[in-house]
Amino acid sequence: MDDRPHVTLEDVAREAQVSLATASRALNGTTKVRSDLRERVLAAAEQLAYTPNAHAQALAGGAHRTVGVICHDVSDPYFAGISRGVMRAADEAGLLVMLASTFRDPQREIAYISMLRAQRASAILLVGSGFEDREWERALAAEIEPYQRGGGQVAVVSRHRTLRVDSVQPENREGAAQLARTLTAQGHRRFAVLAGPRALTTVVDRIRGFREGLAEAGVELAEHDIVEAAFTRDGGHAAMSELLARGFDATCVFAVTDVMAMGALAALREAGRSVPEDISLAGFDDIPVVRDLAPPLTTVALPLEELGEKVMELAVRDNRGKRSRILRMPGTVVVRESTRPIDCA
Amino acid sequence: MDDRPHVTLEDVAREAQVSLATASRALNGTTKVRSDLRERVLAAAEQLAYTPNAHAQALAGGAHRTVGVICHDVSDPYFAGISRGVMRAADEAGLLVMLASTFRDPQREIAYISMLRAQRASAILLVGSGFEDREWERALAAEIEPYQRGGGQVAVVSRHRTLRVDSVQPENREGAAQLARTLTAQGHRRFAVLAGPRALTTVVDRIRGFREGLAEAGVELAEHDIVEAAFTRDGGHAAMSELLARGFDATCVFAVTDVMAMGALAALREAGRSVPEDISLAGFDDIPVVRDLAPPLTTVALPLEELGEKVMELAVRDNRGKRSRILRMPGTVVVRESTRPIDCA
DNA sequence: GCGCTTTCTGAATGCGCTTTCACGCTAGGA
DNA sequence: TCCTAGCGTGAAAGCGCATTCAGAAAGCGC
Numbered sequence: 001m002d003d004r005p006h007v008t009l010e011d012v013a014r015e016a017q018v019s020l021a022t023a024s025r026a027l028n029g030t031t032k033v034r035s036d037l038r039e040r041v042l043a044a045a046e047q048l049a050y051t052p053n054a055h056a057q058a059l060a061g062g063a064h065r066t067v068g069v070i071c072h073d074v075s076d077p078y079f080a081g082i083s084r085g086v087m088r089a090a091d092e093a094g095l096l097v098m099l100a101s102t103f104r105d106p107q108r109e110i111a112y113i114s115m116l117r118a119q120r121a122s123a124i125l126l127v128g129s130g131f132e133d134r135e136w137e138r139a140l141a142a143e144i145e146p147y148q149r150g151g152g153q154v155a156v157v158s159r160h161r162t163l164r165v166d167s168v169q170p171e172n173r174e175g176a177a178q179l180a181r182t183l184t185a186q187g188h189r190r191f192a193v194l195a196g197p198r199a200l201t202t203v204v205d206r207i208r209g210f211r212e213g214l215a216e217a218g219v220e221l222a223e224h225d226i227v228e229a230a231f232t233r234d235g236g237h238a239a240m241s242e243l244l245a246r247g248f249d250a251t252c253v254f255a256v257t258d259v260m261a262m263g264a265l266a267a268l269r270e271a272g273r274s275v276p277e278d279i280s281l282a283g284f285d286d287i288p289v290v291r292d293l294a295p296p297l298t299t300v301a302l303p304l305e306e307l308g309e310k311v312m313e314l315a316v317r318d319n320r321g322k323r324s325r326i327l328r329m330p331g332t333v334v335v336r337e338s339t340r341p342i343d344c345a
Numbered sequence: 346m347d348d349r350p351h352v353t354l355e356d357v358a359r360e361a362q363v364s365l366a367t368a369s370r371a372l373n374g375t376t377k378v379r380s381d382l383r384e385r386v387l388a389a390a391e392q393l394a395y396t397p398n399a400h401a402q403a404l405a406g407g408a409h410r411t412v413g414v415i416c417h418d419v420s421d422p423y424f425a426g427i428s429r430g431v432m433r434a435a436d437e438a439g440l441l442v443m444l445a446s447t448f449r450d451p452q453r454e455i456a457y458i459s460m461l462r463a464q465r466a467s468a469i470l471l472v473g474s475g476f477e478d479r480e481w482e483r484a485l486a487a488e489i490e491p492y493q494r495g496g497g498q499v500a501v502v503s504r505h506r507t508l509r510v511d512s513v514q515p516e517n518r519e520g521a522a523q524l525a526r527t528l529t530a531q532g533h534r535r536f537a538v539l540a541g542p543r544a545l546t547t548v549v550d551r552i553r554g555f556r557e558g559l560a561e562a563g564v565e566l567a568e569h570d571i572v573e574a575a576f577t578r579d580g581g582h583a584a585m586s587e588l589l590a591r592g593f594d595a596t597c598v599f600a601v602t603d604v605m606a607m608g609a610l611a612a613l614r615e616a617g618r619s620v621p622e623d624i625s626l627a628g629f630d631d632i633p634v635v636r637d638l639a640p641p642l643t644t645v646a647l648p649l650e651e652l653g654e655k656v657m658e659l660a661v662r663d664n665r666g667k668r669s670r671i672l673r674m675p676g677t678v679v680v681r682e683s684t685r686p687i688d689c690a
Numbered sequence: 691g692c693g694c695t696t697t698c699t700g701a702a703t704g705c706g707c708t709t710t711c712a713c714g715c716t717a718g719g720a
Numbered sequence: 721t722c723c724t725a726g727c728g729t730g731a732a733a734g735c736g737c738a739t740t741c742a743g744a745a746a747g748c749g750c
Contacts, residue, residue, distance in 0.1 A: 006495045019730045049491035054463035055400040056706035059735045075429050080420030099444035118399035146394035150351045266637050292611050294639030364700040401736035404705045
């Protein structure tokens with residue numbers, strides 16, 4: 001860009017016949033300016049359609065009013081809910097939110113953080129970026145720590161082992177355990193799990209919690225009953241299809257996310273199995289659409305928007321020197337019609 | 346931020362024992378630098394965890410590598426699809442994408458554009474920002490035109506009457522007409538429409554097209570058969586509920602967006618009406634989830650990701666002085682199970 | 691060995707803005 | 721009336737970087 005140069009503060013000052021400093025002060029209202037001068041400056045700015053150059057402002061020590069949010073995919077309903085919350089909180093704080101999708105590529109995640117650092121964003125929010133991978137953790141730390149040292153705020157949604165950051169953590173483990181209790185109480189004894197990549201902490205936590213909840217009823221979950229697939233609708237579809245092809249005796253299937261559950265539901269429908277008559281299905285997250293499925297999905301509701309708001313608030317709050325805070329957000333089991341009580345086999 | 350100052354190029358230069366200019370050149374590779382010096386600079390930068398200040402770079406004349414995308418709501422699946430396309434194209438072009446939600450508030454839309462101007466973003470993408478409102482058009486033009494004069498690129502998804510910008514336009518009118526033809530061919534003669542705010546060009550176009558398609562079969566759509574509601578799932582639910590409460594004799598309901606159709610479907614289910622046995626239902630957009638509804642939704646498929654890619658490409662391509670281009674993207678009617686042929690009444 | 695061109699380097703300039711700093715002005719107290 | 725505060729103003733410094741410009745070093749032919 002920059003064919004024709006932009007209108008600058010100097011242009012405004014000249015037009016208003018005042019000094020550059022006065023123009024700046026009139027526009028920002030930081031110091032008292034004689035009212036007739038202010039009028040002149042404002043009028044000139046208006047007339048010239050002046051917009052301050054944010055880069056120059058930032059460089060000259062003005063506040064950085066932008067936060068970056070990095071997620072796997074903005075079009076994932078799970079993140080969509082969170083982003084609503086983030087945006088609302090950001091709006092209140094007068095911040096501009098930059099969203100970026102990594103598509104689960106750790107490299108890209110690092111690259112985006114680096115860009116945000118370069119922009120001197122006032123905060124970086126990582127949503128669900130938990131990989132259980134030593135090398136990645138190191139690379140991430142190598143970006144995050146200098147950023148924090150430079151005064152940048154970082155907050156994450158999810159669990160992080162190594163990073164020293166504020167975080168909002170959905171209680172995946174306890175939520176899944178609670179779901180397991182609900183299902184065993186309905187009489188289910190044989191389960192299958194549709195899992196996302198085991199490298200993700202979210203997946204690991206949910207499976208572990210589910211297992212623990214099951215164990216309380218004396219039910220065991222064999223490794224064989226866990227099918228791993230992509231963390232998407234189609235992944236859920238594929239995993240369910242595999243299960244169907246292989247043959248299984250579970251009365252209830254737990255998909256670790258609602259999005260995967262949707263794929264599973266489609267696969268079941270295609271296979272002529274009806275839910276919940278033939279088999280029960282449960283998900284996790286309670287993204288908005290699942291209540292509109294047929295049957296509406298039993299799931300663990302996470303307060304997604306609230307998650308977003310909280311993480312934003314953590315990032316905005318001034319916490320220099322203080323130790324990192326952790327906000328745990330419990331989930332709530334929502335029983336809908338995709339699961340049903342059965343007679344104990 | 347900026348507790349402790351950031352590591353600057355000067356620090357790197359000092360550490361590497363070269364001049365600032367040499368350090369800059371070594372890092373950017375713009376000019377040849379003696380290899381041992383380059384090594385030293387790179388090592389120093391690495392060691393100090395140096396990240397260039399994007400503001401300073403921008404101010405000093407470096408390229409602006411960021412584009413802003415403004416939409417109603419990033420969590421709307423319609424936009425989510427588009428954003429995927431935008432991100433992919435941006436990624437190829439090496440651009441950083443800033444997303445923002447206006448929540449259909451014209452004021453906020455203007456504010457975001459202003460912020461993007463201030464950031465000197467290299468391009469601004471407006472997704473579906475068509476209001477039929479003179480005053481808003483004026484305010485928008487007052488932001489957009491100076492931005493363009495300054496060399497900024499602007500491209501939009503949707504129709505714009507007054508703005509002189511490149512645009513990608515889904516063929517709402519023709520798509521809706523095509524849908525109407527399909528439905529009348531199925532034997533439907535009496536329709537109701539669930540509409541969003543009539544101030545939106547998208548809504549207006551779809552209704553008009555639907556009417557035109559109907560007219561070809563000699564069917565008329567009375568104003569009375571159009572229910573206006575919010576452009577959301579709940580809006581669709583409310584509109585359908587109103588229709589049900591009021592009593593109506595349509596055999597087929599057309600919701601102007603899939604999101605609204607989802608709400609309508611829920612309302613019908615709650616009312617004990619089955620789709621398509623009791624009544625047929627059609628939507629528009631073909632957002633991913635609707636194929637997983639029960640019944641899967643008949644709709645008009647828009648190539649959402651492609652829309653996003655195209656609009657990004659328009660914004661990236663250099664088009665100074667050239668006249669604005671319009672890319673029309675046709676929709677395709679997808680008949681699923683939410684509509685069924687009926688005997689002519 | 692001399693003068694020339696070719697490379698590469700460092701000092702200095704400026705991007706547009708905020709913010710000190712110092713000065714001129716008016717108002718108030720002596 | 722004179723002096724001191726106090727308020728507003730303009731000049732200027734500097735934020736971190738890319739880049740121009742001039743000069744130093746190195747390479748070449750004679």
